[in-house]
Structures are given as C-alpha cells and as structure tokens.
Amino acid sequence: MVLDSLGKSLRGVLQKIARGSVVDEALLGEVVRDIQRALLQADVNVQLTLELTERVRRRAREEKPPAGASLRDFLIRIIYEEIRGILGPERPFEARPKKILLAGLFGQGKTTTIGKLARYLQKKGIRVGVVAADVHRPAAIDQLEQLSRRVGCEFYANRTERRAEAIVREALATFPPHLAILVDTAGRSGIDPELIEELKRVRTAFEPDETFLVLDAAMGQSAGRSAEAFHRAVGLTGVILTKMDGSAKGGGALSAVATSGAPIVFLGTGEHLDELERFEPTRFVSRLLGMGDIQSLLERFEQLSNKEAAQEAAKHLMSGRFSLRDMRTQLDSLGQMGPVSKLVSMIPGVGMGKVDDSQLDATQARLKRFRTILDSMTGEELDNPQVIKSDRIHRIARGSGQKPTEVRGLLKQYETTRKAAHGLVSNRRLRRQLEKQFGSEAPPVE
Numbered sequence: 423m424v425l426d427s428l429g430k431s432l433r434g435v436l437q438k439i440a441r442g443s444v445v446d447e448a449l450l451g452e453v454v455r456d457i458q459r460a461l462l463q464a465d466v467n468v469q470l471t472l473e474l475t476e477r478v479r480r481r482a483r484e485e486k487p488p489a490g491a492s493l494r495d496f497l498i499r500i501i502y503e504e505i506r507g508i509l510g511p512e513r514p515f516e517a518r519p520k521k522i523l524l525a526g527l528f529g530q531g532k533t534t535t536i537g538k539l540a541r542y543l544q545k546k547g548i549r550v551g552v553v554a555a556d557v558h559r560p561a562a563i564d565q566l567e568q569l570s571r572r573v574g575c576e577f578y579a580n581r582t583e584r585r586a587e588a589i590v591r592e593a594l595a596t597f598p599p600h601l602a603i604l605v606d607t608a609g610r611s612g613i614d615p616e617l618i619e620e621l622k623r624v625r626t627a628f629e630p631d632e633t634f635l636v637l638d639a640a641m642g643q644s645a646g647r648s649a650e651a652f653h654r655a656v657g658l659t660g661v662i663l664t665k666m667d668g669s670a671k672g673g674g675a676l677s678a679v680a681t682s683g684a685p686i687v688f689l690g691t692g693e694h695l696d697e698l699e700r701f702e703p704t705r706f707v708s709r710l711l712g713m714g715d716i717q718s719l720l721e722r723f724e725q726l727s728n729k730e731a732a733q734e735a736a737k738h739l740m741s742g743r744f745s746l747r748d749m750r751t752q753l754d755s756l757g758q759m760g761p762v763s764k765l766v767s768m769i770p771g772v773g774m775g776k777v778d779d780s781q782l783d784a785t786q787a788r789l790k791r792f793r794t795i796l797d798s799m800t801g802e803e804l805d806n807p808q809v810i811k812s813d814r815i816h817r818i819a820r821g822s823g824q825k826p827t828e829v830r831g832l833l834k835q836y837e838t839t840r841k842a843a844h845g846l847v848s849n850r851r852l853r854r855q856l857e858k859q860f861g862s863e864a865p866p867v868e
Contacts, residue, residue, distance in 0.1 A: 425464060425666070425676075425710060427463070427670065428460055428461070428464040428672075428673050429709075429710045429711070429712070431459070431463070431464075432457070432501075432505070432710060433711060433712045435453055435457055435460070435501070436501070436711060436712070438452065438456065439453060439494050440494060440498075442494070445494055445497055450479060450482055450483075450497075453478075453497070453501075454479050457474070457475050457478065457501065458472070458475050461474070461475075461673060463670075464671075464672065464673025464674065465642045465643060465670065465671040465672075466508075466673045466674055467674065467677060467678065470508060470677055474504050474505070474507075474508060477504050478500055478501055478504050481500045482497055485500070502707060502708075505707050505711070506703055506704060506707045508677050508680065508681075509676060509677065509686075509703040509706065509707065510679075510680030510681065510685055510686065511703075512702055512703055513660055513685035513686070513687050513701075515660070517542075517543055517546040517548060518548065518602070519548055519600050519601055520602055520603075520631040520632060521602075521603045521605075521628055521630045521631050521632070522539070522602065522604050522605070522630060522633075522634060523605050523607065523628055523630040523632070523633045523634070524536055524539075524605065524607065524634050524636055524662075525607050525609075525621055525633065525634070525635050525652060526609055526635055526636035527609045527610055527612065527648070528610065528611055529609075530609065530636050530638045530664060531636055531638060531664035531665060531690060532607075532609060532636040533565050533566050533606055534569070534690075535636050535662055535664055535688075535690060535698070536552060536569070536604050537569030537572065537573055537695050538690065538695050538696075538698035539662075540552060540569075540570070540573045540602075541573050541695045541696060542688075542698050543602050544573065544574070544575065548602050549575070549576070549600065549601050550573070550575040550576065550601060550602045550604065551575060551576035551578065551593070551597040551601040551603045551604070552566060552569075552575055552576065552577050552578070552603075552604050552606070553578050553589065553590060553603060553604065554566045554567070554578070554579035554589070555586040555589050555590055555605050555607050555608070556607060556609070557583065557584050557585070557586050557608060558608045559608070560581065562608075563581060566579075566606055567579065572695065576597060578592070578593040578597065580592060585623075586608065586624050587623040587624050587626070587627035587628075588627075590627045591627050593605075594628070605624065605628055605630070607621060607624055613652065613655070618656065621655070621656050625656060632659045632660060633657060633658050633659050633660075634658070634659065634660050634661065634662050634687065634688075635648070635649060635652045635653075635658050635660075635662070635684065636661075636662045637661060637662070637663055637664065637675065637679065638663075638665050639663045639664065639666045639671060639672040639675040639676075640671055640675075641671070641675055642671030642675055642678070643674040643675070643677075643678045645663070645674070645675040645678050645679050646675075646677075646678025646682045647678075649678075649682035649684045650682045650683065652684070653682060653684040658684040659684075659685075660684065660685055660686070660688075661679050661682075661685065661686050661687065662687060662688040662689070662698075663675055663676065663679065663686060663688075663689050663690065663701075664689075664690035665690060666689045666690060666691050667690075667691050667692050667697070686701045687700070687701060688700060688701055689701050744836075744839070744840045745804060745805050745806075745807065746796060746803065746804045746805075746807050746836060747801075747804035747805055749792075749796065749836055749839070750796040750804065753792060753793045753796070754793075791822075791828055791832075792832050792835070794822045795818060795819075795822045795824055795829055795832050796832070797822065798818045798821035798822035799818055807833065807836060807837075815829045815830060815833075
C-alpha cells in the first residue's frame, strides 16, 4: 500500500486507543507523541505536524462525543478528521474527451505517467491521442511511442520540427474528433525562463482543459515549492504524484503539495501502466488508517474485462456447481484488480495490521502458482475436477513446472472453497438473499 510505513504507525496508534483501559491524559499524551513521530518519519513538515497534533489534543479535551459514541471512537474520529484535513480539498476529475497538458522537470516520471493516464481514460471507454511535444530529447519521443503502442492509443510526433507549439497544432489538425488528447512537454533540471516560455507557447496553441504537473514523491516537502512555482507560472489545474509506492518522503510530498494551491488529482502507485489511481483524500485516509475502501474495491470490479464471467463464476460457487474453470476465472479477476496487498487495504478492518507483509507476499506467490497449474490442465479437468487422479497430477505438475504437492494443494483449496460455499447457501436465509440478488436466475442449491 502507498505510504505503508506511515499507515502501520498510525494504525498502531488506533490500536493503542482501542486497547487502553481508559481514555485519559496519559493515553492522550502517548497518542499525540506517536502521531508526531509517525508524521515526522514520513517527512511531513514539522510545523504542520505540531499544529495537527495540538488540534487533536485540544479537541479531545474540549469537545464532547455525540450521543452513543464512546470516548475511544470519538478520539479515533478526531484523528481521522485532522489527518484528512492536511491533504486538501477533493478535486473532481471528469473522465471525458478533453485536452490535457502535462509538465514537469527531468526524471519525475512524466512520460510514463502519460501512458498510465491514457490507460486510465481508455478503461473509462474514452479514445485517447498522445502528442510528443518534447523537442529536446529524441529518447522521450521513442519511449512515448512505445507506450502508446502498448496502450493502443493514437500517437503523433514530428521529429524534424523544433517548435513544440507547431507540433501541437499539427496534432490537433490530424487527430479525429472526440479524443482525449494528452501532450507531453519538455522537462528541465530546474524551473527556468526558457522552460516556462515554451510551456506558455504550447498552452496557447493547445488551449488545454487541464494542465497537470507531474512530481516525484521522493522530492518530499520540496515538491510543494515546485508545485507553487509552476502554478504561478502556467496556472496548474492539478498535480500527479509519482512513485508513491516506494517513497519514504511521500507524506511530505502529499502534505506540501496539498497546501500549494494546486490540488492533487492522481497518484502513481507502481511501475505498471495500470498503477495510477485517483487521489480522493477521504478514501485515502480511510485506507491509511485501516478503515477500508469498499467503494474503490467495487469500482475495480466494475472495470474488469471479464466481469460477466466473474459474476457467472460467483453464481456457480454459491450453487455448488463451482469448477476449476470458475476458479481460474476468479484468479484472473483478482489479477486484474491488483496486488493482494492493495485489495486487502480496501477491506475494512483487515488493513489494520492483522495481515503482515510476509503473509500477503506468500499469498500472492501461491495464487500465481495456482494460475500456472490451472493453465496446464485440459478442458475436461477444468470442468470435471474429479477425474484428476495421481497420474494426471504428475502430468499437470510437469507441465506447470511445479511440484505434485502444489497441484494437490490447489485441489484441496478448490474443494475447501466449494464445500464452504455450498454449506453457506444451504440455509434458508442465505437462499432468500440469493433469490433477491439474482431473481429468477438464482442458482439452485444442490
């Protein structure tokens, strides 16, 4: 998960509150010190940290919990609200055909982010065109062309033209209508007059709906100063923070940019093209504190390319007709929705330190082995698992490069899952729930 170290520390604070025999001055003092330590280790500004924890202390002393709420729950709510408050307002982003200009310094991940943003928009059903307007680095043009091919979007470049604004005008005349158009611009080692003037010329030619600044989260608190400078110069509509998955300074970058006047719109959370997510402060803090994010989990399911097959597999699971083919469909769906660690962070309660990283890594590796094993099975075996005996187990193991014990482990897991689901739907209450969900197509309990 993004900012995993900070999340663990803050979840530890909440657990300390939950375990405390009484919420008193001593516990409040410990909680305040732990929050300060966690935020400072995440590179959050010292003054901002002190102001936040002072507000937590004051509110805990002066405010009364609402009727029916315990002091523990009320203190946790105060901590949630104050951390949410330092991340700035939520900035809506409407996914539709629009013109988006991306700016940034060297090495911030701008070109890769364009590929990610193109993939994000395509998942929303929007056609995308990408323009290579970095006239100073031929390698950036080549990289962007390769990314465009991988994403499957339109691409425009003119390697002989030295005026970025001219390339943009040519692209606008070339692309068909109703595309979201993303323009990659040149970077510099620092913010200088030449960079700003070129950006202004491109912006005039392009007339963008959005102007996004791409910043590496490893910049920490200095990311806020860069955002302020670009915002004054070219009028940013948003910031995309990259490399949030591996940055110890991510907290500093988040909090600093949030106060710069340029709202954070997206976070880059990994190296893959699918690892770009909307920054929604309320959901972000909920996941950070282990309170889950069911809405994001449902949205990921809605974006599955095989959503209908996944729903059909779920019906089979609940009816007792679950096959290894259905199991393979579910594993494919899990793979599309992201790493297990990210999915777990969206489940309320589970993210609160109850599953450690080694367990998650082991689960991820085991699911990958299961998927490989399933690929080595015949259609008959996938549809009728009962035919898989010793000789077939050894053949499947050889074909998948796994040990026979791994194949037996998969079969055991399959049988455990099938029996557990069958037992659940055997009672009348769950049967009524199934009928309500599926209507006349409710799967029969066998």
